[in-house]
Amino acid sequence: MVSHLPPLLLIGCGQMGGALFRAWEKNGLAPSVIIDRHRETVATPHSLARSIDDIPNKFSPDAIVLAVKPQKAIGTIAELTAKRPDLLANSPVIISVMAGCTTQSLASTFADSPAGLSPAIVRTMPNTPSAVGRGMTGLFAGTGVSAEQKALCDTLLGAVGATVWLDEEDQINALTAISGSGPAYVFLLAEFLEQAAIEQGLPQDIARLLARKTITGAGELLDQMPEDAAQLRRNVTSPGGTTAEAISILNAPDNWPSSIPEAVAAAARRARELAA
Numbered sequence: 001m002v003s004h005l006p007p008l009l010l011i012g013c014g015q016m017g018g019a020l021f022r023a024w025e026k027n028g029l030a031p032s033v034i035i036d037r038h039r040e041t042v043a044t045p046h047s048l049a050r051s052i053d054d055i056p057n058k059f060s061p062d063a064i065v066l067a068v069k070p071q072k073a074i075g076t077i078a079e080l081t082a083k084r085p086d087l088l089a090n091s092p093v094i095i096s097v098m099a100g101c102t103t104q105s106l107a108s109t110f111a112d113s114p115a116g117l118s119p120a121i122v123r124t125m126p127n128t129p130s131a132v133g134r135g136m137t138g139l140f141a142g143t144g145v146s147a148e149q150k151a152l153c154d155t156l157l158g159a160v161g162a163t164v165w166l167d168e169e170d171q172i173n174a175l176t177a178i179s180g181s182g183p184a185y186v187f188l189l190a191e192f193l194e195q196a197a198i199e200q201g202l203p204q205d206i207a208r209l210l211a212r213k214t215i216t217g218a219g220e221l222l223d224q225m226p227e228d229a230a231q232l233r234r235n236v237t238s239p240g241g242t243t244a245e246a247i248s249i250l251n252a253p254d255n256w257p258s259s260i261p262e263a264v265a266a267a268a269r270r271a272r273e274l275a276a
Contacts, residue, residue, distance in 0.1 A: 004028040005156065006062035009055070009087060011035045011076060016097055017067030019131040023159040033059055052083050063093045063152060064119075066106075070098045070274075074109050081113035093149040094121045095156070099176065100274035103142030103169060120145040122153045125172055126160060127179050135161030138175035140168075173275065177267035185263070190215050 005024055013021055013036035021034060021042075031045040033055055042048045049055050064087065068076050073096075080087065096106060103121045110117040121142040129135045137157040141150055150165070157163045166172055190211045197207035222229060237243045250256045 004030065005159075006030050006152070007060070008032040008156075009035070009059070009061040009064045009092075010067060011052075011065065011080075012067035012069075013039055014067065015128070016126060016130065017065070019128075019135075020065070020067070020097070020126070020156075020160060023130070023133065024156065027159050032061070052079050055084060055087070059087070060090050061087065061092050062090075063095055063156065064088075065095045065097065065156075066101075067097045070100045073098055073101050073106065077106070077109045078113065081110065081115060081117060085113075085115050085117070088117055088119055091119065093145065093152060094119045095153055096121065096123050097126060099125065099180070100271070102275050103140065107142060118144070120149050122149070123169065123172060124153070124157055125176055125180050126157060128183050130160035133160055136179040137161060137163045138166055138172055138179065139163060140166045140172055142169075170272070173268045173271035174264075176271040177264045180271075181267045186215060186219075 005027055007030040008024070010017055010021055010032065013034050017036075021029075024032075025043065025046075029046070031047070033047045033049055034042050035049045035052065035055070037050055039048060047056060064080075066073065066076065094106065094110075096103075101123070103123050106121050106123075107118065110119055110121075122145055123140045123142065124137055125139075126135050126137040130137070135157075137160070139150075139153055139157060141153075154163055154165075164175075166175065193211035193214065194204075194207045197210055198204055202210070222232060225232060227235070233247070237247055
């Protein structure tokens with residue numbers, strides 16, 4: 001648990017930006033500025049701004065976090081560099097949580113500004129469990145990111161869960177397909193289990209409870225036990241028993257063994273298309 005975090009400029013405080021901000025508040029965030037058009041207020045000592053025009057004078061963040069929708073990235077950076085280039089005077093690290101925006105595209109946008117800026121940029125891909133402190137975030141450091149800036153990014157994203165640094169930026173597309181999109185796969189499994197339980201004659205409220213608690217309990221067991229997933233599965237699967245019967249269906253060549261890799265490959269392919 002970190003005890004203090006430096007001042008930040010957070011641009012965008014929606015689902016992901018909001019989850020990050022809540023975690024940073026709990027970890028002693030120094031007085032920071034949050035730009036968001038929809039929030040009514042933020043807790044003291046932080047400041048809420050409706051636009052870049054409202055950022056207090058002399059504010060000097062150690063990091064600028066871009067958490068707007070990807071299609072707004074160019075406009076946001078252009079406005080920031082045109083109206084408040086002073087915010088980059090002390091070389092804050094730029095942290096992007098925008099899917100599909102490469103470090104090169106962001107660097108080009110900063111370079112095209114009147115001042116020809118070239119800040120250090122770190123691209124990140126958190127996932128939605130970050131909202132409950134159980135996130136998984138992949139990070140990639142662009143050109144010129146210092147060891148101290150990497151450490152800061154690791155601390156900030158580590159406040160919402162586990163972190164991993166990637167050696168190549170293209171790897172973030174595979175990470176997106178696994179941990180970024182992965183929670184949706186788990187939620188879909190919960191849907192299927194709930195429906196299957198109802199079809200077996202269980203009331204909906206019990207079916208939902210069974211599906212959710214089974215998945216969350218299994219996830220916690222997987223997280224805490226030293227055995228790999230295959231061994232944990234074998235521990236549950238008695239030869240000739242009920243679990244073995246179900247696993248034989250799921251393990252049929254045209255079921256999970258082919259559909260899971262196919263689904264992940266499709267997600268990774270789409271991530272690359274969006275980043276093009």
